[in-house]
Amino acid sequence: EVQLLESGGGLVQPGGFLRLSCAASGFTFSNYGMTWVRQAPGKGLEWVSIISGSGDVTYYADSVKGRFTISRDNSKNTLYLQMNSLRAEDTAVYYCATPKVMGATGGFDYWGQGTLVTVSS
């Protein structure tokens, strides 16, 4: 059974940092690109970042470029999101997700439960 389990969320002051983790199981992790998606309270879904299965290709939304870094450790089946210079508008539930079709960058059939990041003084 595929499982994605996020952790690392919490309350942080503006300008601070957090590192989110997503522990994956039940599939060959290194074969799939992984994505972070976020959802601000009461708002819609926002794509944040994607990393290839090997970890050598990454892309970011303009809203987080230069502040967030996506990475993965295929030996630990874990995805990460390092979030620096956090702003109030980064407050959201952060989900990790994986695509149904290997190599696709969307069509996510598995999602984690989400971890809440709150940026506030």
Added chain:
Amino acid sequence: DIQMTQSPSTLSASVGDRVTITCRASQSISSWLAWYQQKPGKAPKLLIYEASSLESGVPSRFSGSGSGTDFTLTISSLQPDDFATYYCQQYNSYSTFGQGTKVEVK
């Protein structure tokens, strides 16, 4: 960047109604489009991928169509469990979500 425009933003309907939600891409995305259903406090659930492929386990009353820039999600006969928010997602170039359509009780 590819923008996704979803309409309507809110839809009031009754059980048994045929419901249609549309999504328009700012440029061609071929068939790289997915539809999701989301309920409060839950992660999104994949309904349709590659514009018209039904995800395993999803009831056949859900269907997707379109290619290029214009796409449609249809619920043929709305059921009580279908009241939720629906999102489209393009994945031709990175990924972008539509702003969502809330299907509410009329």
